Amino acid sequence: MVLPFYRTIYLTWVRCACALAFLCISAHALSADRSALSSYEIPRISSAPRIDGTVDATEWREAKRVVIDIETDPAENVRTTVSADAFIMEDGETLYVAFIATDPDISQIRAFYRDRDLLWDDDHIGIVLDTFNDERRAYEFWVNPLGVQADSIYDDVNRRGDKSWNGIWDSAGRITSSGYEAEMAIPLKQLRFSPSDSKQVWGVDFVRQFPRDRQNRISNNPLDRDILCYLCQIRKLEGLDDLQTSRNLEVIPSLTTTSVQSRPRSLGAWEKPGLASDAGVDVRWGITQDLYLNATVNPDFSQVEADAPQLDINNTFSLFFPERRTFFLDGADYFDTFQNLVYTRNIADPDYGLKLTGKSGRHTYGVLTANDQSTSFIMPRSLGSSVTTLISPAGEQGVSNQAVESDISIARYRLDLFDNSTIGAVFTDRRADTLGYSNSVASIDAVLRPTNSDTVSIQGVYSRSKNPLQLRERFGQASETSGNSLRVQYNHIDAEWDWRIGYDDIGKDFRADLGFVNRVDYKYFVTTVGRTWRADGDSFFSRIRFAADYDRTEDQSGKQLEEELEFFLNMNGPAQSYLNALVGGSKTYWNGKTFDEQFNQLSMGFSPTANLGIGATLRIEDVVDFANTRLGRSNRLSPFIRLQFGRHLQFNLSHTLQQFDVEGGRLFTANLSDLRTTYQFTAKSFLRFTLQYNDRERDQSLYLNSVQRRSKDLTAQLLYSYRFTAATRFFVGYSDASFQDDRFDSIEPINRSVFAKFTYAWQP
Numbered sequence: 001m002v003l004p005f006y007r008t009i010y011l012t013w014v015r016c017a018c019a020l021a022f023l024c025i026s027a028h029a030l031s032a033d034r035s036a037l038s039s040y041e042i043p044r045i046s047s048a049p050r051i052d053g054t055v056d057a058t059e060w061r062e063a064k065r066v067v068i069d070i071e072t073d074p075a076e077n078v079r080t081t082v083s084a085d086a087f088i089m090e091d092g093e094t095l096y097v098a099f100i101a102t103d104p105d106i107s108q109i110r111a112f113y114r115d116r117d118l119l120w121d122d123d124h125i126g127i128v129l130d131t132f133n134d135e136r137r138a139y140e141f142w143v144n145p146l147g148v149q150a151d152s153i154y155d156d157v158n159r160r161g162d163k164s165w166n167g168i169w170d171s172a173g174r175i176t177s178s179g180y181e182a183e184m185a186i187p188l189k190q191l192r193f194s195p196s197d198s199k200q201v202w203g204v205d206f207v208r209q210f211p212r213d214r215q216n217r218i219s220n221n222p223l224d225r226d227i228l229c230y231l232c233q234i235r236k237l238e239g240l241d242d243l244q245t246s247r248n249l250e251v252i253p254s255l256t257t258t259s260v261q262s263r264p265r266s267l268g269a270w271e272k273p274g275l276a277s278d279a280g281v282d283v284r285w286g287i288t289q290d291l292y293l294n295a296t297v298n299p300d301f302s303q304v305e306a307d308a309p310q311l312d313i314n315n316t317f318s319l320f321f322p323e324r325r326t327f328f329l330d331g332a333d334y335f336d337t338f339q340n341l342v343y344t345r346n347i348a349d350p351d352y353g354l355k356l357t358g359k360s361g362r363h364t365y366g367v368l369t370a371n372d373q374s375t376s377f378i379m380p381r382s383l384g385s386s387v388t389t390l391i392s393p394a395g396e397q398g399v400s401n402q403a404v405e406s407d408i409s410i411a412r413y414r415l416d417l418f419d420n421s422t423i424g425a426v427f428t429d430r431r432a433d434t435l436g437y438s439n440s441v442a443s444i445d446a447v448l449r450p451t452n453s454d455t456v457s458i459q460g461v462y463s464r465s466k467n468p469l470q471l472r473e474r475f476g477q478a479s480e481t482s483g484n485s486l487r488v489q490y491n492h493i494d495a496e497w498d499w500r501i502g503y504d505d506i507g508k509d510f511r512a513d514l515g516f517v518n519r520v521d522y523k524y525f526v527t528t529v530g531r532t533w534r535a536d537g538d539s540f541f542s543r544i545r546f547a548a549d550y551d552r553t554e555d556q557s558g559k560q561l562e563e564e565l566e567f568f569l570n571m572n573g574p575a576q577s578y579l580n581a582l583v584g585g586s587k588t589y590w591n592g593k594t595f596d597e598q599f600n601q602l603s604m605g606f607s608p609t610a611n612l613g614i615g616a617t618l619r620i621e622d623v624v625d626f627a628n629t630r631l632g633r634s635n636r637l638s639p640f641i642r643l644q645f646g647r648h649l650q651f652n653l654s655h656t657l658q659q660f661d662v663e664g665g666r667l668f669t670a671n672l673s674d675l676r677t678t679y680q681f682t683a684k685s686f687l688r689f690t691l692q693y694n695d696r697e698r699d700q701s702l703y704l705n706s707v708q709r710r711s712k713d714l715t716a717q718l719l720y721s722y723r724f725t726a727a728t729r730f731f732v733g734y735s736d737a738s739f740q741d742d743r744f745d746s747i748e749p750i751n752r753s754v755f756a757k758f759t760y761a762w763q764p
Helices: 004-028 469-475
Strands: 038-040 064-075 078-091 094-101 124-130 137-143 149-155 160-162 170-175 181-189 199-212 215-221 235-239 248-261 273-286 291-295 352-360 363-372 376-380 385-387 408-416 422-431 438-451 454-466 482-491 499-506 524-536 542-555 562-575 577-590 592-610 612-625 630-645 649-662 663-679 685-698 710-723 727-740 747-757
Touching: 078 124, 078 199, 078 215, 094 124, 094 199, 124 149, 137 181, 137 727, 291 649, 385 469, 385 482, 385 542, 577 612
Parallel strands: 038 235
Antiparallel strands: 064 078, 064 215, 078 094, 094 181, 124 137, 124 199, 137 149, 149 160, 170 181, 199 215, 199 235, 248 273, 248 747, 273 291, 291 352, 352 363, 363 408, 376 385, 408 422, 422 438, 438 454, 454 482, 482 499, 499 524, 524 542, 542 562, 562 577, 577 592, 592 612, 612 630, 630 649, 649 663, 663 685, 685 710, 710 727, 727 747
16 A cells, blocks of 8 residues: 555655764764964955956955965966966956966966866966855866856765856956956856844855966965865955845746748658747846746746766666756756756746745755646656657547646755754655646755764655556556655765775656656665875876775665676876776676676876867676677777867867677677767857767677667757857757668658747846
8 A cells, every 4th residue: 555645755764863863963973173364354345346367456456455376276286387367356246256277377278268167177377165154065166267157056965066157257368478467357246155134154266277287276275175065165355245226137038930941851842841949938036145036937948058968878777867947947056956856958838937946044945837738758667768749649639649737846955954954854746636646755965064074964855756558558557656765875085095995775656757867776885995195296196096886776675686796996187187987796686697797997098288178998807698699799989189279269079989799799889970060259259069879880780679770860050159248149050860671771851940049138
């Protein structure tokens, strides 16, 4: 019998409570003593500087000056002669930041014109702001010597950054005879912080990335590698008092126009090209500086740029693709948990969306509601998964095969505990009542830091699903199912040692239809131990890490699915070189048999000059042929090259070649290529040509079931973009798609489209 939903949530909580109580006591003891770092007082000015890349002494004379001269990587907290000066001030509405970076050889400065958020291989400099001063979340703003900007949000609880967030701010830069200068103007409207009549206290870090023979990180703050948290080690910024309340509203209308011509894969007649236009609007309202409302009506969620291609052959699990859509990106980190229960790419075609996210003291919360004209989600199993789309049955007029609309609700709450620990809950619900479908998920989670170097992550989840006839027939589901998921992981990281112990217990009927959970019906145990040796730039290798990993997976009945032992070697050396090696073996169960797999992988790369980056990954393994239930030998080579011609033209080419042999011959050969050539006119505009080619050739005599002997896919895109700000952009482009299978002797076109898209950020 399926337990009542809320009773099961309660039981899930009880199972975790004893462990949480002990860890909370330990974390509370840790929080008692952390010495405060000295603060910077930020001055208020009455006259704003010009953001033109020239740091004029008169304009910045009242600013607070901070010296950036402590190398934290690869050397640990060593004073460096390659220093920079940061200047910071505010006028009640905008935060102004400037940098003067000296360089002993300006010919070696790595700086190119790029689109925003693509400057990570360049010299760049920036500021990190913990605006809630809770040592859990921070904004990052970066600029390269030519004024190209990037921004992100760093989550110190889960130790990951989100580069998809886009703020609206201004930047400029220029290379000088002694280095480079850069300026930023960051509107306070773009930042979330706790409103106060008194002065603000924020965490602040000024960071310079200096890529030469090594990737050098230089800061104003020393960092202790024995302390796991980052934001707890940076200094405080005080000021910004008596801020005047202002209208914090962004209205972003969008207009998309497309002309598409297509034909079926049977190569029937081309449809006549039609011109279609669609308009929508996004609204972002800062009710207060710590409470934001996002709304969208008839949104255009068309994706202008193609996803990076992934090789999907001899693979049984669904692939992950990152979110790129504006409405879902703002405040997305408010919904993050240890397990990915909110994967918004599952919301494919909404008519509307509404999202409220905020933080009050130690309380963080988010609510999202939307509809979806197409209900697609992952159906997971123990040894594979697939994506399914609900289709309406034939109605009174006999209309069938129509996508089913569903309603979506998501809620997240998190309570901050002590210095850097949290406890929280997530609820998601997706339902299509007309079809008798629903999936509800409730979760509690905690991230606790009992010591400076240790983290314990716990998440217990319960799901309940109502399954329409098509799910019952296709996947053998009962009319109603429920399941539990428990994930526990302990991590230790210090300057020399790292280790982890993890345990997952995912029930057979567990489903998270709004998340990315592509495997269920298993119990998983893993333990890893690693040792790291570090040196400064005078040594050949600046970092060497060796690690061993053991894991075991069994299904809920106790059948062993996999037992694996792996050894890792990671090294960083001169010319920004790296070498990553992996050797291991496993006993793997598939379709009633257990196979002895063995794998070897080597990845190498380097960037000897600013204009060249090159590398490759080679993987040689004895691995299961899932289509035919036997062991095969796979050789996979994945080289890449990045070439820069001058400051404007960039060429990126990646390729994957996989050859898979079995007894009797070569089962398949797969080639996947991705070419992207970009001419960046300025920091605001570019012209990009993208070509993606996928070629799979199979020996049909070696397959148990019928397969295509040869299949090819070719897509091409020409795209022009002009960006006024992060949210005000214009795109125009052309794309086409072609394919080939055994019916045809050549690649045949099946789609051609011309498109234009314009978004405008209006701030009344």
